[in-house]
Amino acid sequence: MNVNQSDTSDALVAKKPVVDYEAIDLEKTHQVSEFKHKFPLTSCRADPTGKYVVAGAQDLDIQVWDLQTKSNRTLKGHTSWVRSFDFSKDGSRLYSACWGGDIKVWNMTDTQPKPIMTIQAHTGSARWVRISPDQKKLATCGNDLLIKVWNVEDGKLLQTFKGHERHVYAVDFHPDGHHLVSQDLMGFIKIWDMKTGKQARSIDASVMTGYDNKFAADMGGARDLQFSPDGSELASAGITKVVNSFAGVQDPIIMLFDWKTGKEKAQLKPEKTFQGIAWGVRYHPDGFLIGAGANRSGKGELWFRKPGEKEFFHTMKLSTAARGLDLLSDGRHLVIAHSDGAVRVYRMTAEAKRPTKTKT
Amino acid sequence: MRRNQGCNHLDHHLARRQFLAGAAGAMGLGLLGSPATAEKIKGQHKRVLQIYLQGGVSQLESWDPKPGTEHGGPFRAIPTSVPGMHISELLPYTAKQMHLLSIVRSINLKTNDHRQGRLFMEKGRRAGEYPYVGSIASKYLAPANSELPGYIHISTRGLTDSTSAFLGAQHGQLKFEGVKPPKNLAVPKGLDETADARRVQLREQFNQQFRVGRPKSLTESFDASFQQAAKLMGRKELFEKAPDPKDLERYGKHDFGRNCLLARALLENNATCVKVTHHGYDSHAENFNFHLEQLGEFDKTFAMLVDDLHQRGLLESTLVMVYSEFGRTPKINVRYGRDHWGTAWSIALGGCGIQPGAIIGTTNEKGTAVADREVDAGHLFHTYLQALGIDSTNDHDIAGRSIPIGDPTAQPIKELLS
Numbered sequence: 001m002n003v004n005q006s007d008t009s010d011a012l013v014a015k016k017p018v019v020d021y022e023a024i025d026l027e028k029t030h031q032v033s034e035f036k037h038k039f040p041l042t043s044c045r046a047d048p049t050g051k052y053v054v055a056g057a058q059d060l061d062i063q064v065w066d067l068q069t070k071s072n073r074t075l076k077g078h079t080s081w082v083r084s085f086d087f088s089k090d091g092s093r094l095y096s097a098c099w100g101g102d103i104k105v106w107n108m109t110d111t112q113p114k115p116i117m118t119i120q121a122h123t124g125s126a127r128w129v130r131i132s133p134d135q136k137k138l139a140t141c142g143n144d145l146l147i148k149v150w151n152v153e154d155g156k157l158l159q160t161f162k163g164h165e166r167h168v169y170a171v172d173f174h175p176d177g178h179h180l181v182s183q184d185l186m187g188f189i190k191i192w193d194m195k196t197g198k199q200a201r202s203i204d205a206s207v208m209t210g211y212d213n214k215f216a217a218d219m220g221g222a223r224d225l226q227f228s229p230d231g232s233e234l235a236s237a238g239i240t241k242v243v244n245s246f247a248g249v250q251d252p253i254i255m256l257f258d259w260k261t262g263k264e265k266a267q268l269k270p271e272k273t274f275q276g277i278a279w280g281v282r283y284h285p286d287g288f289l290i291g292a293g294a295n296r297s298g299k300g301e302l303w304f305r306k307p308g309e310k311e312f313f314h315t316m317k318l319s320t321a322a323r324g325l326d327l328l329s330d331g332r333h334l335v336i337a338h339s340d341g342a343v344r345v346y347r348m349t350a351e352a353k354r355p356t357k358t359k360t
Numbered sequence: 361m362r363r364n365q366g367c368n369h370l371d372h373h374l375a376r377r378q379f380l381a382g383a384a385g386a387m388g389l390g391l392l393g394s395p396a397t398a399e400k401i402k403g404q405h406k407r408v409l410q411i412y413l414q415g416g417v418s419q420l421e422s423w424d425p426k427p428g429t430e431h432g433g434p435f436r437a438i439p440t441s442v443p444g445m446h447i448s449e450l451l452p453y454t455a456k457q458m459h460l461l462s463i464v465r466s467i468n469l470k471t472n473d474h475r476q477g478r479l480f481m482e483k484g485r486r487a488g489e490y491p492y493v494g495s496i497a498s499k500y501l502a503p504a505n506s507e508l509p510g511y512i513h514i515s516t517r518g519l520t521d522s523t524s525a526f527l528g529a530q531h532g533q534l535k536f537e538g539v540k541p542p543k544n545l546a547v548p549k550g551l552d553e554t555a556d557a558r559r560v561q562l563r564e565q566f567n568q569q570f571r572v573g574r575p576k577s578l579t580e581s582f583d584a585s586f587q588q589a590a591k592l593m594g595r596k597e598l599f600e601k602a603p604d605p606k607d608l609e610r611y612g613k614h615d616f617g618r619n620c621l622l623a624r625a626l627l628e629n630n631a632t633c634v635k636v637t638h639h640g641y642d643s644h645a646e647n648f649n650f651h652l653e654q655l656g657e658f659d660k661t662f663a664m665l666v667d668d669l670h671q672r673g674l675l676e677s678t679l680v681m682v683y684s685e686f687g688r689t690p691k692i693n694v695r696y697g698r699d700h701w702g703t704a705w706s707i708a709l710g711g712c713g714i715q716p717g718a719i720i721g722t723t724n725e726k727g728t729a730v731a732d733r734e735v736d737a738g739h740l741f742h743t744y745l746q747a748l749g750i751d752s753t754n755d756h757d758i759a760g761r762s763i764p765i766g767d768p769t770a771q772p773i774k775e776l777l778s
Contacts, residue, residue: 060428099648167652212640216639219646219649245646
């Protein structure tokens, strides 16, 4: 009862709680829009200015959707599936890496962007591309077991790092701009000093690989890699506990490592019933962590973890597999590339009720 | 359409019923073959090298790439040493040897089941107790004085098959676990040659007593096991000799590389049929990463082996088969996997009796169906045998009973024969 009304004979009316629809409430995350392509998607990235989301698919093209107008552009030029993207800080340049080993650079201010530069970066797949914090270099990795650093302006090769013995799945710059981190199929994480051009140290993430005895093959590697904004922590998404990877029987995992010591800080896993792969991980500027993955039957999940906690505190079920994850610059939305060909935008706040239409 | 999503556990074990039926056939029908068939191939020691990609290699990631199409996957096609012939970019070393090989791209087995597909590919029949290609090679191609068993299978794990059916146990597959010598190959410690010879003599005496009133084939089966063991004991240096480091560098230091080096040594030492199984192609999930890994291992090793056989003058007399039990679905599932697909897939053949550099048949643009020159394992079976000079339209003569060697309703792919 509303105490203020106790002495009146007026009908009692519950006071509506005040909802701040701008306040992040992860447990109320909900879908707000959808952009559909005809082929299953493989990856996605939101541009830093919040205008676009781009996605790679099981075809040769890049899909670009304007988040405001919902218009679509298709970027053509790759000769195989695109698996990784990055944007320049101002959103004017898109960098894409494909299974064919090429890196392409696109001017996103053009009405219909075409590749303005192609770097034949790797023999075999180019699995990952990232731009340096100073916006001057690109880091790539590929199936030639190499990490390469390129001049972003002219595509000139600046540095090559050798040392991985199995396919390299991901690479990223540390926010200090002087170190690179890479992870391979066997889970090995190597940290490279760009000043000396040598491996500085390594981190044991061998829990993120497994040998499938039944089929006599290895399965593992990072499916996403990201540093916390302050650079103190590294997150890697992938798999663990390989039972029968040929049928998708293994567990998703997101591992967190302390950057300074290289020590493991957390092994984050979804419920045991969700077997599959963790395909995405992102640090929110507020400190919490978001993960996304897909299970054997093609369903997806979003996972949320509060800073310092050892487990996810909230899981959101998704109707189709999540294959890529990114955050919009407003900090309120995240985007997911789904296996049914859709990029869906999810808002991490309570759902604003739309005004109901009244009949006249 | 219901696709097969997984593997039958039982498929990976010996089918007891099949084993018993095979053994009964061997015991009941005796071991004699057709003198006419044996005469025709007399004096030509032809060999077979089988590379079995267990689980079902994807035709789209190997012999029949469709880059840029709906189901084409992420990999591109590359040119080969045969003008106009393209294969997957996952096979760059093999691409340089394709002038020695041919591709059949139009196989429709009408089954998506591991066991059914495997048996059909090996026996040339959909059902029934018939011998495998390797057992037939052992029966009709192995020299009488061969120092090695006629049908050797090198595999690190997996299936145990009853392969010889009515041809008799001595033509059955002898399986090696990788390059390790079979167990108990050496004469037991404390037993000198004289004592060992007396032991053999004693066993033969017992056999003679045992034969009285029993079918000859029964004791022949037992004898065959001892004979195979004795042959191997005589050639145990094949297992004991460490591979040349240069060869290991070329072939790869992994199990498949070492197994193929052993296969080369066996063929050079007049083995008749050597089968090497490379595991790990049943990729219902992560098909592309797994094919990168598996074909990455297969490609260079296989290309080196084919080149070595060619350089050493063995390829002309050695039929090379690269095959699976089926291919993989064009449709990519939600786990980035491809499932079982016997409807439109490919194998590669080369060497003895095979026209090199040919492409037989085509699939449609999306790879979902055979578009031209459909064949099944019955046709392939006739083709293997005729390439080896064995008249597959002839009969096995088993104790006076005639059994067609190949399925009478199928024919060889004549345009593939040289």
